Structures are given as C-alpha cells and as structure tokens.
Amino acid sequence: MPTAVHVRELTADDLADAWELGRFAFGSDPQRPPHATEAVPGLTRYGAFDDAGRLVGKAVDLHHDQWWSGRAVPAADVGGVAVAPEARGRGVARAMLSALLRGAHERGAAISALYPTVVAPYRACGWEVAGVLRVVNLPTVSLPRHRPDPRFTIRAGTPADLPAVAALYERVTRHRNGPLSRRGQLFDFFAAGGGLPGDGLTLVEDAGDLVGYASWERGRGYGADSVLTVDEALASTAEAARELVGVLGSWASVAPTLRLCPLDGDAVSAHLPLESAREHERNLWMHRPVDVARAVSARGWPTHVRGTVDFALDDDLADWNTGTWRLTVADGAAELTRISGEADLRLTVRGFALLYTGAAHARSVAQAGLLRHSTGTDPAGLDLLGAGGPAQLLDYF
Known part of the structure; x- marks a missing residue:
C-alpha cells in the first residue's frame, strides 16, 4: 500500500541522517567523508519524509554532461538512491524519482543515467537497461x-x-x-x-x-x-x-x-589480448530521457543520416514528454516537434531510451512490447533515434 511521503531538497540539517541511511543501505564505511555532510556544488540531494518527519528515502541528481557525437548534453544522472527498510515497497522511490525528474527538467537537463542495484523499480519509472560497465582481468604477461x-x-x-x-x-x-x-x-x-x-x-x-x-x-x-x-x-x-x-x-x-x-x-x-580477458565485475547502467525534445536537439548526429518519422510517446512520470512527435534528422542535427493527431508508432519511454542509446533496433523494441504499431507498419523508421552507434559509460557513479 503506497504511503504518503513528502519529498523535498535536503538541507544541511538533513545530511547526517542521509549519510546514515545510505551507509546502512550500501554497507559503507562508518567513517563518513567530509563532503557527506557539507554542501557540494553540482548536485541536488532529495529526501523523502514520512508524516512524522523522519527521513525514509534519499536520492541525488548529479549535474553531469554526457558526450553525444561531439556535443555535451546536460544530464541528471542519479546516484545514492536508498530507502529505509521499513518503508520499502511503499512508493517512496517513485515519489523521489518523480521529484528528481521534475527538478532536473526545470534546471534544463535532457537525459539521465543510473547504475541500479535492482532494475524493476527504475523500469517502473521509465529507465531501461542500455549497457554494461565491464571490468576485466588480463594476464599481464599476455600483453x-x-x-x-x-x-x-x-x-x-x-x-x-x-x-x-x-x-x-x-x-x-x-x-x-x-x-x-x-x-x-x-x-x-x-x-x-x-x-x-x-x-x-x-x-x-x-x-x-x-x-x-x-x-x-x-x-x-x-x-x-x-x-x-x-x-x-x-x-x-x-x-x-x-x-x-x-x-x-x-x-x-x-x-x-x-x-x-x-x-x-x-x-x-x-x-x-581481449581473448584472454576474464570478467571481474559488471555494472548494468540504465537510461531515460528527462526531456525528449532536448535530448534530440542537444546531441550531435551523423551528418550522412537524414529522415523523418512520426510517433506517439507515453511517459507516466514526466508528462511533458507525452504526446505525438515528429523526428526530423538532417545535416548533423535533429529536432522533435509536436504534431496533432495520432501516429502509427506508439513508443514507451523505456523504448525511447533503448533506441536513443543504440541498445536495440526498433523491431526488437516492438518485440519487447515497448513499441506498438499497426499491422503492416514498418517500425524501422524509429531506428533514426539510434543513429551514431551504441552508447557506453566509462564512469561509475
């Protein structure tokens, strides 16, 4: 049963409690670093509070930029999401992520990435698995x-x-x-x-x-x-x-x-000698748009790619993304414009994330149930969203 929580930005007085919440969630060292309880520029900390004013959840919006084909795209990368054990399964994470997305949208962010400990809650909020950060071991003598x-x-x-x-x-x-x-x-x-x-x-x-x-x-x-x-x-x-x-x-x-x-x-x-590599660690990362129009216009695009495709998009958590759109790509740039009426292609926000990051082609996205289209309609036009190749992260956050 969802529990009513109040989500707001954390103040200096909240940071010690937020550190303890994260320490228990992630098994961190009890010795907290100085920045844990001081203001840090370039991030926004959110907290969820119950009716008694207790902190029961926290999440951080990291004000990153990501490179996309030569252009730096403003991102709201997410870290440090933790919910008190007594409050889990009650909609706390969804409430925090909804507030985080709204705040990120207001400050001009276009896209978002995160590393999940479990994917289901983030999928429910519109993020989708788009890649893996792999750490491998190599025999040094084989170099x-x-x-x-x-x-x-x-x-x-x-x-x-x-x-x-x-x-x-x-x-x-x-x-x-x-x-x-x-x-x-x-x-x-x-x-x-x-x-x-x-x-x-x-x-x-x-x-x-x-x-x-x-x-x-x-x-x-x-x-x-x-x-x-x-x-x-x-x-x-x-x-x-x-x-x-x-x-x-x-x-x-x-x-x-x-x-x-x-x-x-x-x-x-x-x-x-990658044939000798053995995987040491793998961390899934997930992606979603904060603002689909910004996500398209802010990034670079291959100069040889041209095309237009119409589609409808559903986004429960970021309703400013919901609607019918026309994607136009030409001359190394692209834009999304709102159009009236319906479209033969209807995309979920998770499907958008897969296409935008080049993690899947439109036909695969349709087979996964994240893209619907009328009989006889070829969804491959939406592969325009993935022009430029698959995305890869190098930093863990």
Missing part, C-alpha cells in the same frame, strides 16, 4: 611487448599534467555517445585537492604533446595474486597505444593480473 619507439617520451605524470590528461580524455571521448564530459562544478569540487587520481600516472608524449596516459593503483604484494588496477588507459593514436600497452605489460613480473575497464573499439583496446 604485447615491443622495443620502445625513441620518438616517444614515456614518463611519470604529476598533478601539473592533469589538465593535459583531461584534454586528451576529451579528444578520445567527445565523438562517442554516453561518456561523461567531466566538466562542471561537481568535477571541479572533487578535483580541488589537486592530487593524482591513483597511485601513479604514466604518460606517453610525442614531441611534447600528450598522446596517451594510464592512471593506476599498484595494490599489495608481488606474488601470484598481485593485481595492477588500471583506472583508465586512453590514447589518441595507435602508436601511442602500443607504447602504453608495452609499459603496462612490463608489470608482469610483480603484478600477474592487469585489471581495467576497456573502452570498446578504442586505440588501447585494439592492442589488448
């Missing part, structure tokens, strides 16, 4: 080794190199769909300490220009169970990637396992 190319400089990075690292990350990811831009107040806040992101940072330079980097955690020991965790390894050229992989392979004698999250089809992955 290809070669004689270092003298035209490259390989050196240890320092905090002074972090702006160049951020610039290279952007060059590698901005033409893709889904990766965070890592810009904005939230990232600036956590970068303010100025330290390296891990134990070490290895740089590859070509005539003074950064063309590859790997940030890593050394771990403990040097025996058979020792692991080198590579938080990120990216390169802008095949030659730089080969140098970087060679350096990582040099750890084989003291770290037999290399652990990393590969970026599909990038320069570094092209040099990894």
Whole structure:
C-alpha cells in the first residue's frame, strides 16, 4: 500500500541522517567523508519524509554532461538512491524519482543515467537497461611487448599534467555517445585537492604533446595474486597505444593480473589480448530521457543520416514528454516537434531510451512490447533515434 511521503531538497540539517541511511543501505564505511555532510556544488540531494518527519528515502541528481557525437548534453544522472527498510515497497522511490525528474527538467537537463542495484523499480519509472560497465582481468604477461619507439617520451605524470590528461580524455571521448564530459562544478569540487587520481600516472608524449596516459593503483604484494588496477588507459593514436600497452605489460613480473575497464573499439583496446580477458565485475547502467525534445536537439548526429518519422510517446512520470512527435534528422542535427493527431508508432519511454542509446533496433523494441504499431507498419523508421552507434559509460557513479 503506497504511503504518503513528502519529498523535498535536503538541507544541511538533513545530511547526517542521509549519510546514515545510505551507509546502512550500501554497507559503507562508518567513517563518513567530509563532503557527506557539507554542501557540494553540482548536485541536488532529495529526501523523502514520512508524516512524522523522519527521513525514509534519499536520492541525488548529479549535474553531469554526457558526450553525444561531439556535443555535451546536460544530464541528471542519479546516484545514492536508498530507502529505509521499513518503508520499502511503499512508493517512496517513485515519489523521489518523480521529484528528481521534475527538478532536473526545470534546471534544463535532457537525459539521465543510473547504475541500479535492482532494475524493476527504475523500469517502473521509465529507465531501461542500455549497457554494461565491464571490468576485466588480463594476464599481464599476455600483453604485447615491443622495443620502445625513441620518438616517444614515456614518463611519470604529476598533478601539473592533469589538465593535459583531461584534454586528451576529451579528444578520445567527445565523438562517442554516453561518456561523461567531466566538466562542471561537481568535477571541479572533487578535483580541488589537486592530487593524482591513483597511485601513479604514466604518460606517453610525442614531441611534447600528450598522446596517451594510464592512471593506476599498484595494490599489495608481488606474488601470484598481485593485481595492477588500471583506472583508465586512453590514447589518441595507435602508436601511442602500443607504447602504453608495452609499459603496462612490463608489470608482469610483480603484478600477474592487469585489471581495467576497456573502452570498446578504442586505440588501447585494439592492442589488448581481449581473448584472454576474464570478467571481474559488471555494472548494468540504465537510461531515460528527462526531456525528449532536448535530448534530440542537444546531441550531435551523423551528418550522412537524414529522415523523418512520426510517433506517439507515453511517459507516466514526466508528462511533458507525452504526446505525438515528429523526428526530423538532417545535416548533423535533429529536432522533435509536436504534431496533432495520432501516429502509427506508439513508443514507451523505456523504448525511447533503448533506441536513443543504440541498445536495440526498433523491431526488437516492438518485440519487447515497448513499441506498438499497426499491422503492416514498418517500425524501422524509429531506428533514426539510434543513429551514431551504441552508447557506453566509462564512469561509475
């Protein structure tokens, strides 16, 4: 039976209770970090309160931007969703997510992603599984080794190199769909300490220009169970990637396992023996539009794609998305315009998420029951929404 709850933004006085609620939900360390009970720019914290004023749920809107084919799209990525055990199954999460979406819409967000611990409650609110963040283990000895190319400089990075690292990350990811831009107040806040992101940072330079980097955690020991965790390894050229992989392979004698999250089809992955990879961890991520018109107009589109398709959309939680729309794609841009009347294609918001992220084709979405169409109507026109290839996230939040 749904319970009436009041949802509002959390104040400073609420943050200690919110930390405790999250600590119990996720089994966090009892020692809370300083930012848990202080104002943090670039996020909005929501709480659900029962009739007695007790905090029974919390959720955080992370003010991220995501790269979509060369353009940064404002996102309301969701983290830290927790509901008190005594209040679960009573509509608390739905009430919080409804308020979060409305607040995100008001501040101009277009899309949203999250990592679920369980998918059903989020599906009920319009998010759908769109991909997996995979962490794999590789035998370090299996990485290809070669004689270092003298035209490259390989050196240890320092905090002074972090702006160049951020610039290279952007060059590698901005033409893709889904990766965070890592810009904005939230990232600036956590970068303010100025330290390296891990134990070490290895740089590859070509005539003074950064063309590859790997940030890593050394771990403990040097025996058979020792692991080198590579938080990120990216390169802008095949030659730089080969140098970087060679350096990582040099750890084989003291770290037999290399652990990393590969970026599909990038320069570094092209040099990894992925046939030897064994999955260490996988985290499903889900997606939904906050505002479908913004989601379409704010992103980049392949310049060779052109087309028009009409469809109706149903969105129970974000009613501003509900209606009949015309999608027009041309010359590297697209727009959604409202039209009157009905359409032969009727899409759920979860179906929209699958198509927009390139996670499924329209016929598959129809087979899943997330797209309805009249007999004889080919739904493939809605594949326009997925032009540009599948989305992939690199950051866990």
